[in-house]
Amino acid sequence: MRYNWINAEEVSFNSFLLLDRWIIAMICRDYREWAEFEKNLGAALANNPAVAWYFAHRSPESKPYVEQIIASAAKGLSADEVRQAEIFVLHAMETSVVYAFPEVMNRNCNYIYDWDKQHLLHLADFTDALVLDVGSGTGRLAFAAAEQARQVYASEPTDRLREYMRDKIRRENIRNVKVLDGTADSLPYEDNTFDIVMSGHVVGDNYDLELAELTRVVKNGGVIIDCIGDDDLKRKPDGELLGRGFEAFYHVSKSGGDIYTYRKKITK
Incomplete structure (x- = not known):
């Protein structure tokens, strides 16, 4: 379900660097049965090493999963393909990503x-x-x-x-x-x-x-x-x-x- 609380096309994937351990853990725990999400998350993290490092260190319990999906991610993606993977994840996690932007939350929720x-x-x-x-x-x-x-x-x-x-x-x-x-x-x-x-x-x-x-x-x-x-x-x-x-x-x-x-x- 899309709430349109954020416009993912305009949001940096680095927004995840502003989120807490419990949110990162939830992302890495609760969506493992959603193959399309896992594929896009792996691709986005593989091409954003700072965010991947943050996921693994902010939520140590998630580190094995992060390493696994990065290892399985498609190789040689174009910049546009990487951005589409980022946008997919941002859209899917919009109700968590919006926490990084309280003013947007007040305006759009x-x-x-x-x-x-x-x-x-x-x-x-x-x-x-x-x-x-x-x-x-x-x-x-x-x-x-x-x-x-x-x-x-x-x-x-x-x-x-x-x-x-x-x-x-x-x-x-x-x-x-x-x-x-x-x-x-x-x-x-x-x-x-x-x-x-x-x-x-x-x-x-x-x-x-x-x-x-x-x-x-x-x-x-x-x-x-x-x-x-x-x-x-x-x-x-x-x-x-x-x-x-x-x-x-x-x-x-x-x-x-x-x-x-x-x-x-x-x-x-």
Whole structure:
């Protein structure tokens, strides 16, 4: 599925040098059954030694695979053939490559630019609350909550996105948002810390692990919120979340998408 968040023809293959270990590992782990992708990735890496070196050293667990696909790559490709291989990989990984360009992400990702913060703020009373935003991205949820909350912790595993949020905090003199590393299944916070734990486009890879971790760090009587952005996708309610006691709230986005947000009060 193409989202058109980047124009791969205009993006350097060196963009991968800006991405984190977990993204490189994912690229080298999760697409091994896609023969066309593997062929193009091998060709692109074979002709971009700096990026190949970065893949192998930024993600040591991926080094044997990187060496394997480079060794199997077609030889003697023209400059145009190499560029077409790069573009194929950039297109295929556009939802990760865009993390290297937070301003482009804000401009081109409709789930960010079409979103209204009121879809979050009506889900809980953020007044004077201690809030955790898991997988903050460019800070869509975190900065909205910060308008009412006492303190917001923005947990984000992507370095470029953490830098973007920290730059915004300095530029706009925002005093109640703190940016830290962390993933939905491994949060660097103590048990029973937050009044509100929220995320969007994060929960779903492993419901048991992710929801257990979000529940661990929220206080007794606190709230967990899942608040995706607004896009044009047609969705049905998330049966996993409903089955785990979440309430669902529905609205139609500006672009005609079916958007569901979720809330659950936690009792321990």
